[in-house]
Amino acid sequence: MMGGGGGSDSAYRVLMAVLESRTGQTLSPSRIWRIEMSLKPVMQRHGIADLDALVAALVTSTSRQLLDDTVDAMLNNETFFYREHSVxxxxxxxxxxxxRTINAASRRITIWHCGVSTGxxxxxxxxLFAxxxxxxxGxxxxxxxxxxxxxAISRARAGIYSQFEIQRGLPVQRMVRWFDQTGAGWLAKADLRRRVDFSVQNMLVDRPPLGGAADLIFCRNLLLYFAKPMxxxxxxxxRAAAAPQSFLVLGAGETVLGQTDQFVAxxxxxxxxxPADQKVRRAA
Known part of the structure; x- marks a missing residue:
């Protein structure tokens, strides 16, 4: 068996295939065991007994909600404020x-957080900009x-975080300045929320909703879940979204070495x- 007692091997294989086809992400052996645990709330919410029944429902159901809930539950939405503060x-x-120097003429900076999770x-x-x-x-x-x-995007747009989430990486001064404590949790002030646009996008398929090329791209600990071709x-x-002179931010355990020729340290x-070709573009 790939996982626990809640489903057959074929059920696990189907669920892994669904995840990869919808997101490009694959489950490492160390994460496969989490499938049943992650999907228990989904099965309870939809009145489904086990993983085999869930797979059968996915095949026969016309409910987009069930598919979305299933894929969503298998994703890893780990993030926190000022992750790796030195970065x-x-x-x-x-x-x-x-x-600021490069874009002095346009006076515009575009930042894309790809795989932003809960924001x-x-x-x-x-x-930082505020x-x-x-x-x-100007x-x-x-x-x-x-x-x-x-x-995750729904939570990011709402801007409400638990006590644990708000304290994880966020200094007290910023917590008090930019968030209000409410009965539902810590709510980002309206001035902060209006500074970020969140949307549901599959970066392998969809064009990012940017007003121009991205000057700074955060894509942290997302590519770890992709097989090499993806x-x-x-x-x-x-690279297609990046400005000729721009920066890409990966996770601490990630590198471009042996992974791509699109970017260099x-x-x-x-x-x-x-971007690896930015010197060529500068000379063009």
Whole structure:
């Protein structure tokens, strides 16, 4: 058996295939055992007894909601505010200075959070710009967050976080300044929420809803879940969305080495990446 006692091997294979076809993501052996546990709430909500019955329902049902709920439950939506704080410090101190110089004529910066999950990293960037309001006066700052999970995007748009989520990576001063405590949790202030646009998107299929090429792309710990062909396609999609002189932010355990020739390590910022062909484009 691939997993626990709630389903046959064929049920696990079908569910894994559904996840990959809908999102491009694959389940590593270490995550397969989580399928049944992750899907229990979905099965309870839809009155389904076990994984075999769920697969049968997916095959026969015309309910888009059941399919969305099933895929959503198998996704990993791990994120938190100012994840790897040193990365945000380097972006604030160096990357934005570079982009400010490069984009001085247009006075526009576009940031894409790909695989944004429940929105904490996008709101982290929004806080960074909001706290430098005078410096960016007259500039258009577009911050876009996309994710394949409709549930995660719904939560990101709402901007409501639990006590655990709000304390995870967020200094007290920022928590008090940018969030209000409510009965439902900590609510991002309207001024913060309006600075980020969230939408449900599959980055392997959909064009990101950007007003122009992205100057800064966050794609952290998402590509880990893609098989190599899908990962190569994902890097190509990221490059297609990136400005000639831009930065790509991956997770701490990720690299472009041996994965793609679309990006190279940034000579300016350790841990960030830049389009491999940007020197050619500069000379063009």
């Amino acid at each position: 945000f410090d380097d972006i604030a101190a160096t990357a934005l200075d570079h982009l 904490q990293e996008a709101y982290s960037m929004a806080m 706290e430098q309001e005078a410096r960016w006066a 500039w258009t700052i577009q911050i876009v967050g996309t994710d394949v999970s409709y549930h 990962r190569e396609k994902a890097f190509a999609r990221l 940034s000579p300016r910022l350790r841990g960030l990446y830049e």
